[in-house]
Amino acid sequence: MHPGGEWLRRVPRNPFQAGCVYVLSHGSNPAPGSQVDDKQLIGRIQAGDPAAERQFFETYADRIHRIVYRFVGDPEAAQDCVQETFIRAFDRLGTFRGESALGTWLGSIAVSVALNALRGRKRDEKRHAPWEAAEAVAAPSARVSEPDLKTRLHAEIDQLPEGYRMVFLLHDVEGYTHEEIGTMLGVQSGTSKAQLFRARARLRDRLADFAPEVSST
Amino acid sequence: MTQEGDETPLEPRLRELAQGYNAPPALDHEATWRAIEARRQATGSQVPGRPQVVSGRRKARGSRRPVMSTRAAAWISGIAALLIIGIGIGRMTAPNRGDLATANAPVPSPRTASTALEIAAAQHLSQSEAYLTLFRASVRSNDVDSLPVAAARQLLATNRLLLDSPVADARLRPLLLDLELVLAEITQLGATTRPDDVKLITDGLDRGDVMLRLRVAPARGSLPNGVL
Numbered sequence: 001m002h003p004g005g006e007w008l009r010r011v012p013r014n015p016f017q018a019g020c021v022y023v024l025s026h027g028s029n030p031a032p033g034s035q036v037d038d039k040q041l042i043g044r045i046q047a048g049d050p051a052a053e054r055q056f057f058e059t060y061a062d063r064i065h066r067i068v069y070r071f072v073g074d075p076e077a078a079q080d081c082v083q084e085t086f087i088r089a090f091d092r093l094g095t096f097r098g099e100s101a102l103g104t105w106l107g108s109i110a111v112s113v114a115l116n117a118l119r120g121r122k123r124d125e126k127r128h129a130p131w132e133a134a135e136a137v138a139a140p141s142a143r144v145s146e147p148d149l150k151t152r153l154h155a156e157i158d159q160l161p162e163g164y165r166m167v168f169l170l171h172d173v174e175g176y177t178h179e180e181i182g183t184m185l186g187v188q189s190g191t192s193k194a195q196l197f198r199a200r201a202r203l204r205d206r207l208a209d210f211a212p213e214v215s216s217t
Numbered sequence: 218m219t220q221e222g223d224e225t226p227l228e229p230r231l232r233e234l235a236q237g238y239n240a241p242p243a244l245d246h247e248a249t250w251r252a253i254e255a256r257r258q259a260t261g262s263q264v265p266g267r268p269q270v271v272s273g274r275r276k277a278r279g280s281r282r283p284v285m286s287t288r289a290a291a292w293i294s295g296i297a298a299l300l301i302i303g304i305g306i307g308r309m310t311a312p313n314r315g316d317l318a319t320a321n322a323p324v325p326s327p328r329t330a331s332t333a334l335e336i337a338a339a340q341h342l343s344q345s346e347a348y349l350t351l352f353r354a355s356v357r358s359n360d361v362d363s364l365p366v367a368a369a370r371q372l373l374a375t376n377r378l379l380l381d382s383p384v385a386d387a388r389l390r391p392l393l394l395d396l397e398l399v400l401a402e403i404t405q406l407g408a409t410t411r412p413d414d415v416k417l418i419t420d421g422l423d424r425g426d427v428m429l430r431l432r433v434a435p436a437r438g439s440l441p442n443g444v445l
Contacts, residue, residue: 069241
């Protein structure tokens with residue numbers, strides 16, 4: 001399940017690829033219960049059907065937006081990433097061979113786009129880091145209040161190495177399988193599992209102060 | 218390697234709180250789709266494998282899709298190449314270069330060089346007019362952010378080359394100078410575009426009658442039919 005309220009179930013009906021027919025059990029786009037046949041959809045897009053292009057976008061826009069927003073955490077940057085993802089997808093649709101589900105293929109583009117956006121932002125942040133550090137030194141009183149578990153967790157997720165963070169967000173927050181994550185990140189599913197294990201271990205370690213609260217529910 | 222089955226699942230409390238990490242707001246589908254369409258138009262993006270006959274479809278969408286964008290990339294590359302050739306020929310045939318020119322080198326006639334430059338100038342003006350039309354349309358639809366600024370940079374570079382060439386005579390030079398200012402302002406538009414910046418540009422276009430002058434520019438009128 002995708003925590004945004006979207007259940008994505010694959011129905012092995014299409015010979016193009018096992019599991020390439022999606023049934024969205026609920027969610028806003030497309031309409032509940034609608035089916036999207038990847039192969040037919042791609043064929044229609046390549047034939048120049050504008051409605052198919054729009055359908056492709058409507059089918060996957062929310063999923064892509066969720067992924068990139070989790071990574072970049074900024075509305076404008078996420079919006080840019082969604083646009084870039086679909087533009088690249090339309091450009092490269094002819095290269096899609098059906099080795100993975102269309103949504104996963106699109107997700108791999110989204111991950112790549114979001115990573116580029118993040119790296120660009122990190123470069124910008126590095127340029128400003130000396131000033132921020134100076135401000136922190138100049139105003140230590142701003143740090144007096146103790147953060148709660150939620151604040152600390154989010155800060156610790158921010159501090160995870162890029163690979164850990166991506167796998168953690170895709171698996172534990174967005175609900176993708178290791179196979180899907182492996183395809184999106186271009187790694188083996190075992191690598192995804194290992195990264196997730198380490199991400200969780202690191203978070204537990206860093207949040208040890210909150211152990212009673214964490215295990216209370 | 219850790220097996221998925223061996224993993225200790227994330228504690229429910231952490232999982233619940235993690236959902237709030239960079240929690241995505243609702244996506245504005247309509248605005249996003251419009252932006253994607255505009256960007257694809259600007260870059261001439263097309264789905265690989267799509268037959269060219271889809272131009273009929275694009276024609277049907279004509280009211281929404283500016284003509285300039287579909288050929289922008291090809292035109293800009295063509296203009297750049299043509300300009301380089303034209304200016305190269307112009308410089309080779311310019312006076313007071315006797316010491317540099319080799320006696321045996323084939324030298325194009327001044328008329329050939331002049332025609333090449335006129336063609337380049339005419340194409341540049343036509344392209345600029347189309348781009349500025351796109352700019353105006355973007356302003357009207359409040360969608361300036363999706364404007365292809367890279368194309369403005371290309372046009373600006375071409376404009377500067379033309380300003381330095383013999384084609385920038387007394388009749389064409391004022392227009393190229395006004396155009397340079399407008400294009401330079403457009404290239405400064407970024408993600409944080411302010412309405413005042415856009416208004417400044419549109420006011421500049423109106424005050425100088427840039428669009429009208431582009432349409433009736435002398436460089437465009439002197440060309441034979443079919444050049445543009």
